[in-house]
Amino acid sequence: MVSIDEVARAAGVSAATVSRALSGRGQVSPTTRERVSAVARELGYTVSSAASSLATGRTRCIGVIVPFIDRWFFNSVVSGISDALTRAGYDLILYNVSSDPDARRMIFESVIHRRRVDGMIAVSLELAPDEAAQLARLDIPAIAIGGPSENLPALAIDDLALGRLATDHLVALGHRRIAHLGGDPAFDLDFHIPTRRRQGYEQSLEAAGLPVEPVLYAQADFTVESGYHAAKQLLGRPDARMTALFAASDEMAIGAILAARDLGYLVPRDLSVVGIDGHSLSEFFGLTTVDQFPTRQGERAVEAIVAELDGLPMAAGELPFELIVRSSTAAARPAET
Amino acid sequence: MVSIDEVARAAGVSAATVSRALSGRGQVSPTTRERVSAVARELGYTVSSAASSLATGRTRCIGVIVPFIDRWFFNSVVSGISDALTRAGYDLILYNVSSDPDARRMIFESVIHRRRVDGMIAVSLELAPDEAAQLARLDIPAIAIGGPSENLPALAIDDLALGRLATDHLVALGHRRIAHLGGDPAFDLDFHIPTRRRQGYEQSLEAAGLPVEPVLYAQADFTVESGYHAAKQLLGRPDARMTALFAASDEMAIGAILAARDLGYLVPRDLSVVGIDGHSLSEFFGLTTVDQFPTRQGERAVEAIVAELDGLPMAAGELPFELIVRSSTAAARPAET
DNA sequence: CTGAAAGCGCTAACAC
DNA sequence: GTGTTAGCGCTTTCAG
Numbered sequence: 001m002v003s004i005d006e007v008a009r010a011a012g013v014s015a016a017t018v019s020r021a022l023s024g025r026g027q028v029s030p031t032t033r034e035r036v037s038a039v040a041r042e043l044g045y046t047v048s049s050a051a052s053s054l055a056t057g058r059t060r061c062i063g064v065i066v067p068f069i070d071r072w073f074f075n076s077v078v079s080g081i082s083d084a085l086t087r088a089g090y091d092l093i094l095y096n097v098s099s100d101p102d103a104r105r106m107i108f109e110s111v112i113h114r115r116r117v118d119g120m121i122a123v124s125l126e127l128a129p130d131e132a133a134q135l136a137r138l139d140i141p142a143i144a145i146g147g148p149s150e151n152l153p154a155l156a157i158d159d160l161a162l163g164r165l166a167t168d169h170l171v172a173l174g175h176r177r178i179a180h181l182g183g184d185p186a187f188d189l190d191f192h193i194p195t196r197r198r199q200g201y202e203q204s205l206e207a208a209g210l211p212v213e214p215v216l217y218a219q220a221d222f223t224v225e226s227g228y229h230a231a232k233q234l235l236g237r238p239d240a241r242m243t244a245l246f247a248a249s250d251e252m253a254i255g256a257i258l259a260a261r262d263l264g265y266l267v268p269r270d271l272s273v274v275g276i277d278g279h280s281l282s283e284f285f286g287l288t289t290v291d292q293f294p295t296r297q298g299e300r301a302v303e304a305i306v307a308e309l310d311g312l313p314m315a316a317g318e319l320p321f322e323l324i325v326r327s328s329t330a331a332a333r334p335a336e337t
Numbered sequence: 338m339v340s341i342d343e344v345a346r347a348a349g350v351s352a353a354t355v356s357r358a359l360s361g362r363g364q365v366s367p368t369t370r371e372r373v374s375a376v377a378r379e380l381g382y383t384v385s386s387a388a389s390s391l392a393t394g395r396t397r398c399i400g401v402i403v404p405f406i407d408r409w410f411f412n413s414v415v416s417g418i419s420d421a422l423t424r425a426g427y428d429l430i431l432y433n434v435s436s437d438p439d440a441r442r443m444i445f446e447s448v449i450h451r452r453r454v455d456g457m458i459a460v461s462l463e464l465a466p467d468e469a470a471q472l473a474r475l476d477i478p479a480i481a482i483g484g485p486s487e488n489l490p491a492l493a494i495d496d497l498a499l500g501r502l503a504t505d506h507l508v509a510l511g512h513r514r515i516a517h518l519g520g521d522p523a524f525d526l527d528f529h530i531p532t533r534r535r536q537g538y539e540q541s542l543e544a545a546g547l548p549v550e551p552v553l554y555a556q557a558d559f560t561v562e563s564g565y566h567a568a569k570q571l572l573g574r575p576d577a578r579m580t581a582l583f584a585a586s587d588e589m590a591i592g593a594i595l596a597a598r599d600l601g602y603l604v605p606r607d608l609s610v611v612g613i614d615g616h617s618l619s620e621f622f623g624l625t626t627v628d629q630f631p632t633r634q635g636e637r638a639v640e641a642i643v644a645e646l647d648g649l650p651m652a653a654g655e656l657p658f659e660l661i662v663r664s665s666t667a668a669a670r671p672a673e674t
Numbered sequence: 675c676t677g678a679a680a681g682c683g684c685t686a687a688c689a690c
Numbered sequence: 691g692t693g694t695t696a697g698c699g700c701t702t703t704c705a706g
Contacts, residue, residue, distance in 0.1 A: 051683035
């Protein structure tokens with residue numbers, strides 16, 4: 001591997017000049033810069049990140065912690081993060097804490113402490129107080145995506161408003177018996193997303209003067225399959241008689257659409273369905289959804305971290321979302337209202 | 338940040354001893370090791386990866402290059418890689434070359450040259466000769482997942498055999514008119530996967546003495562949506578009259594199942610459908626598929642790289658696959674054979 | 675078994 | 691503008 005000294009010798013300058021010429025920091029005459037660049041290119045020289053990091057204290061790496069990498073929402077966010085980091089000239093170290101709790105502890109206790117990253121992004125991960133403390137000890141900028149966090153500045157999505165918007169849409173269409181497919185609150189690590197969306201649903205009903213009925217509520221685990229089964233249960237209850245359903249995720253909503261079909265119900269004639277996410281499959285299924293632009297969320301997080309690293313104030317804040325109306329929702333039929 | 342010297346001073350030994358005690362390399366008396374560990378823990382000391390890398394020449398990082406991170410197959414592989422690397426004590430740097438060609442060039446020309454990684458895994462990425470050359474110049478172990486590569490040792494999946502197995506299954510069920518949903522060969526970057534699977538399909542037909550008919554072939558882009566549309570076209574052709582369909586990906590197969598349903602066909606009574614992948618949704622749809630265990634593929638790649646880094650010979654080789662029969666395929670009805 | 679000392683390859687003051 | 695000189699924090703001979 002060719003070192004900076006070889007380049008320096010070949011270009012007839014000192015190592016310091018090579019460093020300045022190539023990094024753009026400090027003054028170098030255009031001629032020298034040109035010559036040094038040429039020599040470096042010719043020799044195939046690239047700085048050693050280790051040496052550079054050691055000297056500067058910067059690694060030009062950002063760590064990203066996710067609970068899963070094989071779920072749509074998370075890999076969409078990571079995709080946005082990845083593109084934004086590449087553009088900003090940073091590498092991305094992926095910490096996937098999913099599998100086992102031991103791995104998670106390891107990561108927080110030692111891995112991230114090797115000072116390998118200049119900043120951290122935690123995606124939909126509610127940190128335990130001691131984990132947040134570990135992060136804080138690193139003394140690098142860190143930001144959470146996915147909900148207000150007590151221990152970290154965050155790009156928060158207002159899940160309450162999301163749930164309210166989705167339900168308001170159904171209410172506005174004249175539906176009075178609106179079911180909700182939520183998540184298991186025990187599985188509520190991720191910023192209480194299921195709970196918040198459910199509360200939004202309830203607020204919307206109450207605002208419309210509609211009762212919140214337990215018979216109109218079912219739990220699933222955010223997947224298509226679980227949504228399918230839960231929706232089938234709901235649709236099968238003789239006492240439910242809903243005309244609309246709000247699922248806390250698009251995947252569950254898709255499951256619900258498939259369940260309705262299998263039971264012989266027509267969507268949206270017999271059942272209006274709305275989801276949350278903006279999942280890549282939602283358009284195909286004609287699903288009305290509240291898009292939360294996960295890729296954009298990742299980009300926003302990168303912007304915030306990079307700004308902070310550049311000495312600007314970290315811009316936390318709210319994340320945008322938008323109701324996308326497609327063909328899975330329609331006005332309640334007069335006979336049923 | 339506490340340094341090795343502070344630990345050394347606090348423990349009353351030299352920095353060298355601290356290094357030996359903590360790394361496990363070299364001889365240290367049990368007593369000293371114990372004391373040093375205690376002090377280190379107490380002070381919250383962790384080695385600086387930059388300093389360590391500079392001194393040893395090892396980064397304990399593996400680079401992973403993927404064309405997409407937001408597609409099921411790739412994030413499944415990455416998930417496997419990530420878990421295996423965590424277990425092996427390596428960090429994972431993710432290079433997502435999807436977005437734009439400029440980014441791709443950048444990554445190959447300079448990013449990976451900063452010697453930030455000890456090894457590289459390229460997932461389903463056919464490298465251009467110059468890209469492979471860039472990689473080779475790094476002089477670190479590299480391995481490709483996804484098909485035989487001319488420029489890189491590879492964990493290859495035998496896509497020909499995959500296509501043959503899927504088709505053989507349909508043939509064995511007595512089907513004579515078997516359609517194929519393939520991928521766009523122009524989109525064939527990824528080791529000619531669509532082409533190979535199609536060839537396997539054709540081989541199987543020929544072995545069974547069946548003709549290869551263009552009318553039974555359609556192209557899509559591996560997604561549910563494209564599979565849906567292509568299958569609908571195929572099923573609508575008056576001259577096709579197929580009783581079975583082999584799709585080159587599970588997502589397309591799922592699209593085909595949905596298309597058949599929408600046309601009023603019953604799966605598998607009117608149409609048997611088989612896919613390839615072992616997609617997480619395939620079980621839900623009762624899809625018969627050839628599972629290619631992507632998570633396992635990632636693990637295998639890590640094993641190979643780590644072995645090579647430990648001085649053992651790199652174990653390239655073939656990847657396993659398995660036919661999983663579910664409810665989307667059934668024997669051809671006698672009347673139709 | 676332990677310590678001293680020489681670097682790993684680069685950057686950042688500080689001179690000139 | 692450019693070179694000199696110290697390190698950055700760790701590992702690893704080499705002595706003892």
